[in-house]
Amino acid sequence: MKRIPLGPGFWLVLVGLLFSGLLGAFGVSNYRSARPIAEGTLRGLALSLASTFEALANQDPSLVLLRRVSSPDIAFYAVSDPAGLLLFHSNPDLVGTLTADDYTPPAFTARGFWEGRIVLGTGEEVYEFLAPLHLPDRQLIQRLVLHTYQADAVVRRARNGLMVLGLLLAAGWGMGIVLYLQARRAARHRREMARQQHLAQLGTLGAVLAHEVRNPLSGIKGYAQLLEETLGHEEQRQFARQVVTESVRLEELVNDLLAYAQPSLPKLAPVALPALAQEVLALVEGSARAAGVRLECAEDASPPVLADADRLRQVLLNLLVNAVQATAAGGEVRLTAWERGGKVELQVSDTGQGIAAEDLPRIFEPFFTRRARGTGLGLAICKKYLDEMHGTLTVESVPGQGSVFTVTLPTAKRSGQ
Structure with a gap:
């Protein structure tokens, strides 16, 4: 089975595909890991703040010291008893009220906390973190709600980066295709120029053949035909006949060469x-x-x-x-x-x-x-x-x-x- 030779264009396309695949895989991997990283950042911040709140609550069981903690990432913070009665809230007006009429104590995971995303009444999506608040004489429940602006910005940047990467790859391939087509067009033009030059050379050769070969060849053929008719010996006539045959073959070659080399427009x-x-x-x-x-x-x-x-x-x-x-x-x-x-x-x-x-x-x-x-x-x-x-x-x-x-x-x- 004959092997088809692989030209430089094949290797360029192969390298381009591999490079594009690697960049695409990097962009997709970066985007897919952006949300877990963002959620991990929120979780780490929530654990740090929850530890701070718990330390302050143990210093002051009245929970007054909790108001000293402030952060632009905190939407609000609340502490309630197991029945859902609010003992502390970033909004003082809500202290002493129930969390909800159908309040159910959270079921903490093996990690000791619960987390998730919720939508506030304002329409904002926030990160909610629930964890036990351990005091010397009792256990309360702390609820920490964080803004997700910075975390979502990480995901948006990864998504935008993936889109930009895709656009750059598409633009690169588009430019590559355009350059490839231009190169092919230039190569065709060079081949056509070489062909025209070759035809011009053949035309010159054809003119020489027409003048220097065709006319003498006609004379040779004519004399050979005359000899074929006048010679008496059969073997000699056979020799003359062979000269005529070869002369006709050479005439056909000259005619074919002239037909191929001479430029002329068809009569359509x-x-x-x-x-x-x-x-x-x-x-x-x-x-x-x-x-x-x-x-x-x-x-x-x-x-x-x-x-x-x-x-x-x-x-x-x-x-x-x-x-x-x-x-x-x-x-x-x-x-x-x-x-x-x-x-x-x-x-x-x-x-x-x-x-x-x-x-x-x-x-x-x-x-x-x-x-x-x-x-x-x-x-x-x-x-x-x-x-x-x-x-x-x-x-x-x-x-x-x-x-x-x-x-x-x-x-x-x-x-x-």
């Missing part, structure tokens, strides 16, 4: 696919029959496409010829067409040997071929022509099962033609 016009498909199939039928390959055509009532008829004919011809050459005797080559989403898709499929997975990324590169006598320009020309006609060319292949080439072109009605 509505093209009826059924007639064009039948014309191309007729051109390929003879070679397919000689190779023992069945040709099939299946198309729905697809609308005309916006294309250059000559170039589209060349594209289909190249694809069908390649498919026939790749298919063994008894196999099948099929041409299908249908409309989908305002576009027409044409597929050329075969039951041949298929294309190796490692060759698929390079299949449309110029001069790439696995055939001993191939030029490697046929598919590159198809791709170039379709790009210029605002179409696409894709391939799917399974080694040993065949290949499917898909041509996509806009319909003429969608383009307003």
Whole structure:
């Protein structure tokens, strides 16, 4: 099984995900621990104040000294007997009254106190702490109610920190995605510039070939054909025939190179696919029959496409010829067409040997071929022509099962033609 190489982008994304995960885990952990810390702070303050009150109460059983204790954190403080009669309260007017008509003595936990949050009549949520008040001759109940401003501020800061962290991570990933897209766009631009430069070089080479090779080659082929007709010895005629064959092959190579290298705009016009498909199939039928390959055509009532008829004919011809050459005797080559989403898709499929997975990324590169006598320009020309006609060319292949080439072109009605 072939391993897929991991580029630097993968490692950057992986590091970013790990870093984001660590920051997110830290923020969530900090927020989740904020409330227990805040409650622990309130509990510690309540225990400290309760100890102070108990010490003062033991010094002065009349509880007068309790009024000396003041703290901005205290909402109020009260002392009652087990029946709920208030013996001390921060509000002196409440001394001597019952805590509530349905008062029930608190059930202290094993820690010796009770704590919780309650809402006062003013609507403020406060922290309530109940604990026994031990005096030499009796045991009372002290009720300490604390404001939670500072404790709640700790939780709010943790929550706000988590929100800010989330926003920063989102902004960071958003900026990273934008930079990544810009980098990809710049890379595509560089590749396109390199491709244009390469095409310009090929164009120069093509002009040289057209002038320095094409004309002499035509002369060589002509003289070889003349020799083939005039020579009397069969072996000599065979040599001349071979010269003609190789000259034709070189002419095709020069023509393909010129077709790929020369920049030219397509002549876009509505093209009826059924007639064009039948014309191309007729051109390929003879070679397919000689190779023992069945040709099939299946198309729905697809609308005309916006294309250059000559170039589209060349594209289909190249694809069908390649498919026939790749298919063994008894196999099948099929041409299908249908409309989908305002576009027409044409597929050329075969039951041949298929294309190796490692060759698929390079299949449309110029001069790439696995055939001993191939030029490697046929598919590159198809791709170039379709790009210029605002179409696409894709391939799917399974080694040993065949290949499917898909041509996509806009319909003429969608383009307003």
